[in-house]
Amino acid sequence: MLQYDPHAIEEKWQQVWEDTGANLMHIDDERPPYYVLEMFPYPSGDVHMGHVRNYSIGDVISRYKRMQGYNVLHPIGWDSFGMPAENAAIKENSSPHTWTYQNIERQRASLKRLGFSYDWSRTVITSDVDYYHWGQWIFLKFWELGLVERRSSPVNWCPDCNTVLANEQVLGEGDCWRCKTSVEKRELEQWFFKTTNYAEELLEDLNELTGWPERVKQMQANWIGKSIGADVVFTLCDETGEPTDETITVFTTRPDTLFGCSFFLLAPEHPLAERITKGTSYEAEVLKIKQLVESATAIEREKADREKNGAFTGCYVINPVNNEKLPIWVSDYVLMDYGTGAVMAVPSGDQRDFEFAQKYALPIPPVIVRKDDELYEQLAGVTECKISQVPWSEAYVGPGIMVQSGEFTGLPGGKDSEGSTAVINWLAERALGKASVNYRLRDWLISRQRYWGNPIPAVHCSFCGIVPVPYEDLPVELPMNIDVTAGETLAGNAAFCEVDCPACGKPARRETDTMDTFTCSSWYFLRYTDPHNPELPFNSKTVDTWLPVDQYIGGIEHAILHLLYSRFFTKGLRDAGLLGGADANRLLQRGEPFKNLLTQGMVKLNGETMSKSKGNVVAPEDMIARYGTDALRVYILFMAPPDKDLEWNQEGLEGIWRFLNRIWRSASDLLGELVVDSENNVLSIYDTSLTTADATERGKELNRDIHRVIGKVKDDVERFNFNTAIAAIMELANTVSTYIKLPVELRNKELCLRAAETLALLLAPMAPHFAEELWCTVLGKAEQGSVHKQTWPTHDPSQALTETVELAVQVNGKVKARITVALDAPEDEIKAEAYAAVAAIVEAAEPKKIIVVGGKLVNIVV
């Protein structure tokens, strides 16, 4: 017998699989389709442990599903546009293109060395012209559908990356997602995808996604941030305090508190604030607040309880419900980009308004009062404002009874209360307001002022305005002769910029913004189904058979960004396909891309994320060099369930190495070979004291375990508990170790062979090379074909059962004795036997109740 030599085995089989096209898939195969997708890598450096974990999980699922009889689509590619390529190129005096494609080749080699069963013929690289061409095509389709907009807007500007960012790319601390620099607000003309058009559907369809983790759905729902309430119209007064024709609308979730509104607020950047204070004595103070907001750092903004600042504008509005004149203030806690940038302030019902009113000595009239509050007695039924200052130390935001609220007094108030509805109806009848919904979700800002990205296919013409590049002129190719190390940009490249207007033919200027890289990763899973289509981004019929992706696997860090954008793209493409065609001509039928989602945890070292900058990276290559790919893959699956973070510990990897070696020896031993080590020392140890009776007993046990473990591994793999699936295989290996203590002549040959086969088949998805070598070489079953082409073994549950079972006997829930009974013993008999076993403890007391739990325990209650 040869020693287990992972390097020789792994390289040999990788070559064989490549030569025989073992992992190629045929799209029209008649077996049922199953699409396994792992988030494709960004080619920023070497493959790391996080990749190994992500792709090992995907590979197990793919190989398992193939053995279950599915035609599995399991592709890989690279998300290769983006800024790190530019930064690295400048640092290394190279070009983004060279750097990117060198890294891709390095990563490709590593992924191949890891033995993942990708169909490499379907590789998609987003910076390849024949991919980004279709990104531009989709952009034009979205434009036709009204999903593209160019407008001036306050945007997030990263001064370090020299580009704008989408809201989703600004971290909680107000930092750039990539370089962590504090982001600034700037007013700029930019391209947007109108994600808000789908706000409701993006929220609503989360209910469909039963195969997604609750956590991710919750995060998306929070991000979309739906609020139900009302728009309320206030009338603006002129400088003398008389009402004008001009109105200003606010959004509120609490129309029931409208009588408690004692002042009115504008965001400091609100254009109205500037207009009504221009040239007045209030102007200076208002400007000060505006500057305060502009200069606020991310850390300051982070604090919700930070001091609120405001200034009076000298102007007033009229409250529509009671015609009361309310002062207009500006304050830094009012956000320009949520609602209308204006707020009705109800200090008794909102903590922020309460703090502001206290600071600036504004009235705080109560309008919603709890029945057990001291104010209730004084105010129940009072319609006019009798008390304008609450005795409370904070606002009351819960439900209660409306007071001091005119004709609405006495109604129940609170969020979505009867009082709210009544006020909304009253306002609507008088055209002073209406029921309304607001979302936190903003449109997706996709412009990037960077070179290494997909060019936006548009032309600026001084006669025609902004004109889309015609479909037949696509692709707009990204020029290769831009030297980023010399500070060159697309905008400075005359050959790229100078074009004729596609509409009028006169000289015009090409758009020089490129698209956010997330546009590239929002549809790559569609291209995989038809990666070389020269006419369309994908074939609609093919896409419909493969979509939605059956199992998507990736990191939780994409819970909002990538997963929300991909959902938006899928919905957009579904609707874009309808243009000029019937329903049957849709580009794709479904609006949701990913049916099941598994978010894998991070790989850490000493509690910290592995990263190059921290210098705490464990390189997969080093581990492969010592133990081989299979051991590394099995280990990373064994350490923890896939959705949990895991702590890297190399000693555990030694354990898996021993486990594989032991199976290797056991398999030879099972086939009757004498196992020796590299120095020819005999390792097989037969226990010659064992008898035929022992052999029968151990044979039964091994047979039982084979059936039990086959069933267990199937259940565990299907719910992604790879760690317990491997533990079960270890148990089978332990039983085999006991069995092969029998001298060869006492063994059951058929059983030995079945045990060895079972080990190879069960390990095939996790340790593909090891299992293949076991199957083809050690077991000599090469003529039956690859282990990966075999059918997943089935088990007979009845054969997994023992003839007798041991039951725990409890007295009042505490285990006091054990009895062994026949599997099919009648309950009366079990009760009697159990009682007899604990008679001494019970001391002849009459049991109140005896509970028998089949196959497990008996509980005697006394």
Added chain:
RNA sequence: GGGAGCGUGGCGGAAUUGGCAUACGCAGUGGACUUAAAAUCCACCGCCGCGAGGCUUGAGGGUUCGAGUCCCUCCGCUCCUACCA
């Protein structure tokens, strides 16, 4: 402030529907083999106790014949989000 999740041996973790807590592995201890070491094999391995026995899933309470699992209160940790009107 809001939301989600977690807490089990020295360590990673198991316990699928409320039914024998600590599977499987790592580390550790003792032994066999060896001149020796490595490898391998065998045995032990939650805590207290010499023992019989008792205790144990962050703490406390509850429901139940029975709770790691369900409910309540508290403590601790992690992640997300945040002046969203």
